[in-house]
Amino acid sequence: MxxxxxxxxxxxxxxxxxxxxxxxxxxxxxxxxxxxxxxxxxxxxxxxxxxxxxxxxxxxxxxxxxxxxxxxxxxxxxxxxxxxxxxxxxxxxxxxxxxxxxxxxxxxxxxxxxxxxxxxxxxxxxxxxxxxRPLQEKSSLYQSVYTIIAGLYDKDKGGMQRMCYSCAHYEGNKKRQHYCRLFKKKLLSAELQIDCIDHSSLSGPARVISSSDNKGSL
Incomplete structure (x- = not known):
């Protein structure tokens, strides 16, 4: 067949x-x-x-x-x-x-x-x-897209994802329970970050981006 x-x-x-x-x-x-x-x-x-x-x-x-x-x-x-x-x-x-x-x-x-x-x-x-689009619709869409990106991400294949799931500050089950140890707060699934300014790799901390930090250097 x-x-x-x-x-x-x-x-x-x-x-x-x-x-x-x-x-x-x-x-x-x-x-x-x-x-x-x-x-x-x-x-x-x-x-x-x-x-x-x-x-x-x-x-x-x-x-x-x-x-x-x-x-x-x-x-x-x-x-x-x-x-x-x-x-x-x-x-x-x-x-x-x-x-x-x-x-x-x-x-x-x-x-x-x-x-x-x-x-x-x-x-x-x-x-x-x-x-x-309605807020609830966008929240659901974001959660779905976030889950797809996280599922496809493979650090061994290269690429960079500054998202909560790959961050040393993240604590949770990657389903409905999410917690950020840095900010000491629970996160809704729609609040999970995909390009976080305070992302810290699991191998060591590294605050990587901030558009406000960049202004003084330009």
Whole structure:
């Protein structure tokens, strides 16, 4: 008997899982197309757009090639070349790490901040749609998406997820009981963080991001 596929219209008629899988794939494709179009309008590549978005909202401590490469699950040379192109365009500047002269961080220039504002606009339509949805519906959707991301995450395959489930401060059953030891409070499932400013890896503490911390360095 031929195995059915989640991409099969016949299976989608009867399987909610198949429809969900296709829906997530379609949403991913649409967001990617929107990102590509926004990058084209700005005269940069989609990867350069991603690097601008990351460096514009994270601190000098993590705005380094190695960390960004891990974040985007790309090789260091690929990220280095893309970031160097942004420097040559005048959108980023390089700042030497005074503690390690072999290391440097990328920071936005004034022109880069203007471009960042435009770069963020590719999700404006999606943001408008979400704002119009009921709070309970958004909470349920977020919990479902969060669970899917947590289920797919594999630290051995690379990537970076600053989410509660991978944080040393998290305590709970990863179902309905959640507690943050850092803030000493219970968390609702809809309050679980996916890019926490106080995330601490299970192998050791490391406060990694804060947009307010970054302002003084730009």
């Amino acid at each position: 031929k195995k059915t596929s989640g991409f099969s219209p016949e299976q989608q008629l009867t399987s909610l899982d198949a429809r969900l899988l296709l829906s997530l794939q379609r949403l991913s494709d649409m967001l990617k197309a929107m990102q590509w179009e926004q990058a084209r309008m700005l005269g940069i590549t989609p990867l350069q757009l991603q690097i601008l978005l990351f460096t514009g909202h994270h601190t000098v401590e993590v705005n380094k090639v190695a960390y960004i490469a891990t974040e985007l699950q790309l090789s260091r040379p690929t990220v280095s070349d893309a970031a160097a192109a942004l420097v040559s365009k005048g959108f980023l500047r390089m700042e030497e790490d005074m503690r390690d002269r072999r290391s440097y961080s990328f920071l936005l220039t004034d022109t880069g901040r203007d471009v960042l504002t435009q770069a963020e606009q590719y999700i404006a339509e999606l943001d408008t749609i979400l704002q119009k």
